Amino acid sequence: MTRRVLTLSDQEARLAFWMLFPTFAVVLALVIFPVIWNLWLSLKPVSLGDLRGVSLFKFNLTLENFQKVFGDPDFGAVVLTTVIYTVAGSVLSILLGLMAALLVHGEFPGRALLRGLFISPYIAPVVAVAFTWSFILDPQLGVVNWVAVNKGLLTQPIPFLSQRWWDLDLLGVKVRVPMALSSVILFEAWRYFPFAFLFILARLQAMPDELYQAASVDGASPFQRFTHITLPQLSPVLSTLFLFRFIWTFNKFDDIFLLTRGQAGTKVLTIKVYDYAFGEFNIGASSAVAMILFGVLSVFVLIHFRWIGKGASPYE
Amino acid sequence: MSREQFEGTIIRILRVVGLLVFIALVAFPFYWMIVSSFKSLGEILMSPGNLGVDIRKIGFRAYYEVLFQHGFLRYICNSVYVSLITVVLSVTLATVGGYAVTRLRFRGREFMSYSILLIYMFPAIVLVVPLYVMFSRVGLRDSINLLIVVYLAQTLPVALYMLRGYFQMLPVEIEHAGLIDGCTRLDVIWRIIIPLSAPALASVALYTFMIAWNEFLFAFMFLDTPEKFTLSRGVVQLAGSVHLSKQLVMAASVMVTIPIVALFLLFERYLVRGLTTGAMRG
Numbered sequence: 001m002t003r004r005v006l007t008l009s010d011q012e013a014r015l016a017f018w019m020l021f022p023t024f025a026v027v028l029a030l031v032i033f034p035v036i037w038n039l040w041l042s043l044k045p046v047s048l049g050d051l052r053g054v055s056l057f058k059f060n061l062t063l064e065n066f067q068k069v070f071g072d073p074d075f076g077a078v079v080l081t082t083v084i085y086t087v088a089g090s091v092l093s094i095l096l097g098l099m100a101a102l103l104v105h106g107e108f109p110g111r112a113l114l115r116g117l118f119i120s121p122y123i124a125p126v127v128a129v130a131f132t133w134s135f136i137l138d139p140q141l142g143v144v145n146w147v148a149v150n151k152g153l154l155t156q157p158i159p160f161l162s163q164r165w166w167d168l169d170l171l172g173v174k175v176r177v178p179m180a181l182s183s184v185i186l187f188e189a190w191r192y193f194p195f196a197f198l199f200i201l202a203r204l205q206a207m208p209d210e211l212y213q214a215a216s217v218d219g220a221s222p223f224q225r226f227t228h229i230t231l232p233q234l235s236p237v238l239s240t241l242f243l244f245r246f247i248w249t250f251n252k253f254d255d256i257f258l259l260t261r262g263q264a265g266t267k268v269l270t271i272k273v274y275d276y277a278f279g280e281f282n283i284g285a286s287s288a289v290a291m292i293l294f295g296v297l298s299v300f301v302l303i304h305f306r307w308i309g310k311g312a313s314p315y316e
Numbered sequence: 317m318s319r320e321q322f323e324g325t326i327i328r329i330l331r332v333v334g335l336l337v338f339i340a341l342v343a344f345p346f347y348w349m350i351v352s353s354f355k356s357l358g359e360i361l362m363s364p365g366n367l368g369v370d371i372r373k374i375g376f377r378a379y380y381e382v383l384f385q386h387g388f389l390r391y392i393c394n395s396v397y398v399s400l401i402t403v404v405l406s407v408t409l410a411t412v413g414g415y416a417v418t419r420l421r422f423r424g425r426e427f428m429s430y431s432i433l434l435i436y437m438f439p440a441i442v443l444v445v446p447l448y449v450m451f452s453r454v455g456l457r458d459s460i461n462l463l464i465v466v467y468l469a470q471t472l473p474v475a476l477y478m479l480r481g482y483f484q485m486l487p488v489e490i491e492h493a494g495l496i497d498g499c500t501r502l503d504v505i506w507r508i509i510i511p512l513s514a515p516a517l518a519s520v521a522l523y524t525f526m527i528a529w530n531e532f533l534f535a536f537m538f539l540d541t542p543e544k545f546t547l548s549r550g551v552v553q554l555a556g557s558v559h560l561s562k563q564l565v566m567a568a569s570v571m572v573t574i575p576i577v578a579l580f581l582l583f584e585r586y587l588v589r590g591l592t593t594g595a596m597r598g
Binding site: 009013015019020022023026027029030031032033034035037041046099100103112114115116117118120121123124125127128129131133135136138140141142146147150190216222223247248251253254258273274277283286287290293294297301 | 319320323324327331334335338339341342343344345346348349352360361364365367409410412413415416417420421422423425428434435437438439440441442443445446447448449450465466468469472473476501526529530532533547548552555560562565566569570572573576577580581584
């Protein structure tokens with residue numbers, strides 16, 4: 001067999017292959033393969049103790065893990081917590097981001113500095129800000145409780161991150177607030193509002209001044225200009241932001257794990273992945289929850305690509 | 317007073333009040349982190365509500381203890397090592413890969429470009445357990461170099477996507493001139509693309525550094541040996557071992573926060589660009 005002479009385009013393709021090979025290999029080994037491996041594990045009875053045995057590769061597939069996960073007595077509660085956490089966390093972070101962007105939009109001295117300051121919760125390492133907030137909210141050593149009790153605002157300190165319910169008496173109406181969950185949601189809003197802030201600010205700055213001038217000439221007041229021009233102009237970026245924040249909050253593990261370890265009514269699905277694997281040593285059930293997360297994520301990513309498409313993506 | 321003036325006044329008041337509230341909410345935790353790190357254990361226990369700083373009592377005892385008694389000197393070195401190597405590898409591979417995706421013709425190029433976007437939406441929590449199982453089995457898990465490879469997998473798709481977007485805007489004619497003069501593709505990348513892409517490379521480098529420096533989950537799950545801990549892993553370890561000595565945890569938190577915030581303030585422009593293209597992760 002004679003060796004085929006490579007055409008120029010073959011050479012180009014070959015070069016491209018080698019240039020992309022390292023990236024491709026790393027992603028294949030550490031992203032694609034784990035997801036497939038995860039699916040395999042979720043269909044097998046595997047405990048943490050089995051990791052060194054041969055049973056990992058045996059073809060004894062079962063739906064036991066999914067049955068266990070769905071049959072878990074707290075599964076419904078966990079799903080509900082996840083939904084509340086995800087929706088409330090996403091909405092609040094976007095609302096705060098919108099407010100911050102409107103405040104910083106426009107020309108005034110110190111604006112660049114403020115922008116830098118407002119992004120810092122998002123830049124700072126999660127361990128640092130999570131431990132700082134737990135310290136601030138600590139019932140014994142925390143500054144919030146200490147000041148509130150000393151000023152007579154509270155009769156006793158509130159364990160913001162370790163109490164499940166907080167009974168409030170609002171003018172005779174009894175309200176039960178999920179205490180730890182609310183705290184975690186507020187932390188989420190604090191830490192991720194810069195994300196929405198950046199995109200909304202960029203969009204605000206790209207808006208043509210003529211629209212506002214024309215509206216002013218027509219007699220629209222500042223509030224009317226906001227509701228009739230600014231908001232409609234922002235709505236595509238707001239809905240895309242919501243989708244992205246939803247996806248990422250849904251898959252967020254670090255923040256809740258560091259703040260409460262999933263205690264006091266803050267157990268979400270991602271914490272379940274960890275608890276099954278390292279609390280119950282049940283790798284199979286853990287992988288099953290991960291597959292559920294992955295399935296939901298895929299649906300939302302599809303929605304993003306099909307429905308919203310590239311046109312309104314926030315990375316423009 | 318016209319409606320225009322009336323609403324204008326209200327907006328101005330709301331804006332000042334809003335800005336003050338925001339500044340307080342955002343800055344206070346950072347302020348508290350720093351102030352508490354200068355306190356002694358006695359002050360933390362006796363007067364948790366003291367909002368001010370007593371200049372005469374400022375002490376670096378907590379930093380000394382964290383650095384020399386809790387091993388943070390080592391963790392700083394580890395974090396610097398992990399982050400810098402991740403940045404160098406990620407920027408290099410993404411430049412080469414990004415160039416191939418933009419300029420070279422090959423089958424599956426379109427597919428490649430789209431799947432890059434998909435890849436970086438895979439959440440860490442879905443990957444961590446199978447990777448834990450996989451690397452525990454082969455006995456490689458407790459390794460700082462493995463951590464670098466994991467961070468590469470996390471950052472490369474974003475980096476490549478960002479650079480691809482930038483390379484597409486560069487005029488291809490200059491490269492043709494170079495290629496006709498006998499440059500290889502790698503020469504072109506080295507002599508033409510890299511000098512022209514300095515701002516984009518800076519964005520990618522900063523973004524990658526931030527991801528690697530701040531990463532917690534993989535470091536937490538993979539590293540067992542204290543000598544190998546990164547800073548984030550070290551802070552978690554410290555917080556779990558000291559109960560009342562919050563000043564130590566705060567000093568450690570300051571140490572892990574300062575470098576990234578300083579870098580950010582120095583190169584804000586680049587990082588903001590990196591964040592707005594690559595911020596989808598997180």
